[in-house]
Amino acid sequence: MVMRYLGRRLLQIVPVLVGISLVVFLLVRLIPGDPARAMLGTRATPELIARLHSQFGLDKPIWVQYLDFLGSVLHGDFGISFFYQTSIGGLVLARIPLTVALLAYAALMSIILALPLALLAAFRRGGVLDQGIRLLFTGSLGLPAFWLGLLLALILGVNLGLFPVSGAGSGVLDGLWHLTLPAFTIALSITPIIGRSLRSSLIDVLRSDFVTTGRAAGLSRRTITLTYVLRNSLVPAVTVLSVNVGWLIGGTVIVEQVFALPGLGSLLVTSITTRDYTIIQAVTLILALFVVLVNLATDLVYVALDPRVVLR
Amino acid sequence: MAVLSVTRSRRVGRGITRLFTLPGWERRVGLAGVLVVALLATAAPLLTAYDPTVLDLPHALQPPSLAHPFGTDPFGRDIFSRVLYGARIDLQIGLIGVAIPLVCGTAIGLVSGFYGGWIDGIIGRIIDVVVAFPFLVLVIAIVAMLGPGLVSFYIAVSLVSWVAYARIIRGEVLSARGREYVLAARMLGYSDARIMFRHLLPNVVPAVFVFAMSDIVLDILTGASLGFFGLGVQSPTPEWGVMIAEGRDFITTAWWMVAFPGLAIIVVGLFFSLVGDGLADVIRRIDAR
Amino acid sequence: MHARDDLVVDNLRVWFGHGARRREVIHGVSFELPAGSSFGLIGESGSGKSLTCRSILRLLPPGGSIGGHIRYGGVDLAGLGEGAMRAYRGSRIGMIFQDPLTALNPVMRVGDAIAQVIAEHGRIGTRPARSAAVEMMERVGILDAARRAHDYPHQFSGGMRQRIVIAMALAAQPTLLLADEPTTALDVIIQAEILRLIDRLRRDRGMSLLLVSHDLGVVASVCEQIGVMYAGELVEIGPTQQLLASPRHPYTRGLLESLPEAGDQGRLRPIPGAPPDPAARPSGCAFAPRCRLATEECRRQPIPLIGVDEHRASRCIHVQQLAEAVHG
Numbered sequence: 001m002v003m004r005y006l007g008r009r010l011l012q013i014v015p016v017l018v019g020i021s022l023v024v025f026l027l028v029r030l031i032p033g034d035p036a037r038a039m040l041g042t043r044a045t046p047e048l049i050a051r052l053h054s055q056f057g058l059d060k061p062i063w064v065q066y067l068d069f070l071g072s073v074l075h076g077d078f079g080i081s082f083f084y085q086t087s088i089g090g091l092v093l094a095r096i097p098l099t100v101a102l103l104a105y106a107a108l109m110s111i112i113l114a115l116p117l118a119l120l121a122a123f124r125r126g127g128v129l130d131q132g133i134r135l136l137f138t139g140s141l142g143l144p145a146f147w148l149g150l151l152l153a154l155i156l157g158v159n160l161g162l163f164p165v166s167g168a169g170s171g172v173l174d175g176l177w178h179l180t181l182p183a184f185t186i187a188l189s190i191t192p193i194i195g196r197s198l199r200s201s202l203i204d205v206l207r208s209d210f211v212t213t214g215r216a217a218g219l220s221r222r223t224i225t226l227t228y229v230l231r232n233s234l235v236p237a238v239t240v241l242s243v244n245v246g247w248l249i250g251g252t253v254i255v256e257q258v259f260a261l262p263g264l265g266s267l268l269v270t271s272i273t274t275r276d277y278t279i280i281q282a283v284t285l286i287l288a289l290f291v292v293l294v295n296l297a298t299d300l301v302y303v304a305l306d307p308r309v310v311l312r
Numbered sequence: 313m314a315v316l317s318v319t320r321s322r323r324v325g326r327g328i329t330r331l332f333t334l335p336g337w338e339r340r341v342g343l344a345g346v347l348v349v350a351l352l353a354t355a356a357p358l359l360t361a362y363d364p365t366v367l368d369l370p371h372a373l374q375p376p377s378l379a380h381p382f383g384t385d386p387f388g389r390d391i392f393s394r395v396l397y398g399a400r401i402d403l404q405i406g407l408i409g410v411a412i413p414l415v416c417g418t419a420i421g422l423v424s425g426f427y428g429g430w431i432d433g434i435i436g437r438i439i440d441v442v443v444a445f446p447f448l449v450l451v452i453a454i455v456a457m458l459g460p461g462l463v464s465f466y467i468a469v470s471l472v473s474w475v476a477y478a479r480i481i482r483g484e485v486l487s488a489r490g491r492e493y494v495l496a497a498r499m500l501g502y503s504d505a506r507i508m509f510r511h512l513l514p515n516v517v518p519a520v521f522v523f524a525m526s527d528i529v530l531d532i533l534t535g536a537s538l539g540f541f542g543l544g545v546q547s548p549t550p551e552w553g554v555m556i557a558e559g560r561d562f563i564t565t566a567w568w569m570v571a572f573p574g575l576a577i578i579v580v581g582l583f584f585s586l587v588g589d590g591l592a593d594v595i596r597r598i599d600a601r
Numbered sequence: 602m603h604a605r606d607d608l609v610v611d612n613l614r615v616w617f618g619h620g621a622r623r624r625e626v627i628h629g630v631s632f633e634l635p636a637g638s639s640f641g642l643i644g645e646s647g648s649g650k651s652l653t654c655r656s657i658l659r660l661l662p663p664g665g666s667i668g669g670h671i672r673y674g675g676v677d678l679a680g681l682g683e684g685a686m687r688a689y690r691g692s693r694i695g696m697i698f699q700d701p702l703t704a705l706n707p708v709m710r711v712g713d714a715i716a717q718v719i720a721e722h723g724r725i726g727t728r729p730a731r732s733a734a735v736e737m738m739e740r741v742g743i744l745d746a747a748r749r750a751h752d753y754p755h756q757f758s759g760g761m762r763q764r765i766v767i768a769m770a771l772a773a774q775p776t777l778l779l780a781d782e783p784t785t786a787l788d789v790i791i792q793a794e795i796l797r798l799i800d801r802l803r804r805d806r807g808m809s810l811l812l813v814s815h816d817l818g819v820v821a822s823v824c825e826q827i828g829v830m831y832a833g834e835l836v837e838i839g840p841t842q843q844l845l846a847s848p849r850h851p852y853t854r855g856l857l858e859s860l861p862e863a864g865d866q867g868r869l870r871p872i873p874g875a876p877p878d879p880a881a882r883p884s885g886c887a888f889a890p891r892c893r894l895a896t897e898e899c900r901r902q903p904i905p906l907i908g909v910d911e912h913r914a915s916r917c918i919h920v921q922q923l924a925e926a927v928h929g
Contacts, residue, residue, distance in 0.1 A: 142581015
């Protein structure tokens with residue numbers, strides 16, 4: 001049954017995937033003038049331009065180019081990087097684990113930060129604590145991640161020497177240690193969004209009839225919080241993370257730059273200075289794919305979390 | 313009945329003005345803050361004697377003092393005046409960066425929700441695709457292609473942000489489609505355009521204002537991030553993100569270069585967010601009535 | 602002298618809001634529910650019957666506060682703190698609510714939910730609690746209980762879910778059951794089944810029952826005494842048969858007359874008008890604006906409950922007139 005559901009969802013996704021590939025393909029068309037010339041910059045000579053043209057098929061009609069592009073992408077072939085002189089597919093693949101680890105770490109941290117605050121605010125709804133927490137969330141919506149990162153690196157990293165401020169470290173534990181400040185930065189910047197959403201969901205849960213039934217049955221506060229409130233908040237929590245995965249990814253792009261982490265985000269940004277447009281395309285595609293996958297995974301997670309979700 | 317629907321749209325128009333005058337400290341404080349910031353930005357030349365771009369090397373890297381309330385940078389430029397002039401750029405980024413997607417997205421959402429059918433289907437698909445891209449990533453990619461600069465930023469943001477507005481408006485239109493005033497207007501044979509713009513629009517637009525406020529904050533953050541990466545406004549024009557990037561190398565010795573522009577972003581973000589929250593409250597109260 | 606588990610509600614008042622916006626919504630309700638008997642609280646929506654019932658277990662909506670006394674087993678529940686109150690919920694006093702569709706935790710298997718109540722109150726382990734839960738489910742009439750204990754609420758019909766709600770409420774063996782509109786959301790046939798179940802369980806355990814409903818028929822079939830509520834106060838109280846046969850308050854009479862009867866020629870006689878807005882109560886009798894018998898005296902000042910005989914009382918100064926109207 002799960003397979004059938006998955007199959008159906010995958011079919012639903014196909015138009016989106018096609019659309020994503022189209023957008024990424026068209027990105028290069030945005031370049032004013034000749035993309036080959038732009039890529040070569042000062043090194044542009046007529047021979048090199050002609051070579052790039054034939055290498056990238058820029059002389060063929062546009063729909064043929066798209067089909068070629070689609071074909072190679074489906075084979076995992078993103079071409080060769082001009083700058084790195086190596087397969088882009090390989091480059092990208094090597095950087096995926098770091099970015100994914102950072103994303104997961106940041107997501108976990110943001111829940112750890114946001115959930116207690118949201119719980120507190122929801123339980124004391126309307127009170128001073130609730131208002132204070134809401135104000136905190138509202139105020140921190142405008143926190144720039146790059147600024148936060150720099151300050152955290154300065155205070156916790158350089159001044160207090162608690163965490164490293166650059167590089168990815170080696171090995172699992174050292175890697176996690178290196179990712180802590182970056183993940184914390186991302187977490188702080190999205191906690192207000194997550195927190196507000198969680199607070200609202202928690203208030204709904206607290207007001208629901210079944211919680212009153214639980215209270216009327218004399219269950220302890222602790223039991224009600226754990227098995228009635230929290231258990232019913234898992235779905236909203238997963239939802240809010242899934243909906244905001246785009247912001248999480250944006251955060252990793254910023255943070256990888258600030259903390260010099262060799263992930264997909266920093267690859268994207270450095271490729272802009274080297275004008276390696278094919279890398280930019282590849283990374284954009286992969287990241288969009290990631291968002292789609294996360295949304296798909298969320299649907300499956302719902303099945304595990306909510307017994308009412310029936311795999312039709 | 314036609315009178316009813318026209319009167320209703322007029323009443324809502326008055327309601328929109330009331331959105332800004334009804335009680336509620338969040339909205340008031342936020343609006344006041346935004347106005348103050350806008351005033352400070354416009355009045356920048358009056359508030360500071362220093363030109364934000366002129367070098368003054370003898371006074372380089374000075375900590376905050378009475379003469380230089382926010383200190384100076386390695387070129388001797390006064391940070392306070394740079395922050396003030398920077399406000400012009402960043403406020404512009406926030407407002408223009410929202411205005412274009414708001415207008416385009418609203419129009420597209422209106423059409424999509426009103427006509428439904430295959431138009432809605434296609435627009436819906438386009439929205440699904442754009443939404444699959446992380447916002448910052450797509451904006452960065454587009455700016456990378458177009459070449460760094462403020463104009464590229466506006467183009468990129470417009471191409472990506474409109475979807476959120478289209479979705480909101482489409483949702484509102486779908487729920488409003490069955491309401492009496494729309495049915496009445498149709499019965500009277502009003503043209504589609506007239507129904508959409510004179511009847512539907514005033515009723516669906518308030519929902520979008522709340523989102524627009526948070527979008528302004530988002531745009532300022534995105535613009536500053538691009539500035540930080542060197543993809544937005546170029547030196548020597550002061551922009552808060554660019555200033556923070558400049559201060560990065562001096563963070564241990566001249567913390568004021570990074571601190572104050574960042575605080576400026578946070579403060580402006582706070583004010584706009586307050587306005588958004590306050591507006592949301594008011595709309596909820598109006599709806600409840 | 603009151604027996605151990607008598608419920609004595611004495612001048613119960615409920616307010617909502619704080620400071621300047623504080624409003625009294627229940628105005629001094631008093632009645633007695635002797636141990637092992639059944640009392641029905643009836644009234645339209647907004648009459649305060651649900652609130653009165655909920656105040657007993659202090660399960661009011663946010664912003665609510667209570668005054669007066671609620672004596673149970675000699676203790677004044679109204680004076681207890683939240684922690685002490687929790688000790689009463691479930692184990693001494695159980696409560697069931699109106700909407701079975703939303704009353705159960707959607708992510709817990711029903712057997713576990715009931716077992717949890719048993720385990721917490723009885724301080725017993727999970728295994729014995731689970732088998733006790735299955736027993737409980739059987740006692741409320743769920744077939745194949747052992748298997749169905751592993752199911753989730755959404756896998757049961759409305760009537761079945763209400764039975765599970767009842768099972769949860771009675772799992773810790775309370776001596777008083779509060780039922781707030783337990784059948785309102787169910788269809789007529791199931792209503793009768795649930796009422797029969799509640800009545801049977803009450804008799805088997807010697808429990809007291811406080812049944813709240815807007816449906817006179819529901820209350821009349823199960824309760825020995827009836828209290829009629831209007832605009833936040835009790836307007837008539839008495840043994841069921843007597844009250845139904847000869848009502849001593851115009852509102853009660855109006856309620857009875859408005860019930861469609863099988864032999865009727867199809868003319869409904871609802872009570873004209875609507876209950877007063879809690880913020881704008883009339884100064885005298887709250888029912889006066891809608892009452893055929895209303896006189897100047899009725900509107901002048903609040904009417905107290907006037908005892909008719911040992912077991913009956915009515916909040917109407919024309920009590921005699923009504924008695925004569927019926928018998929005369």
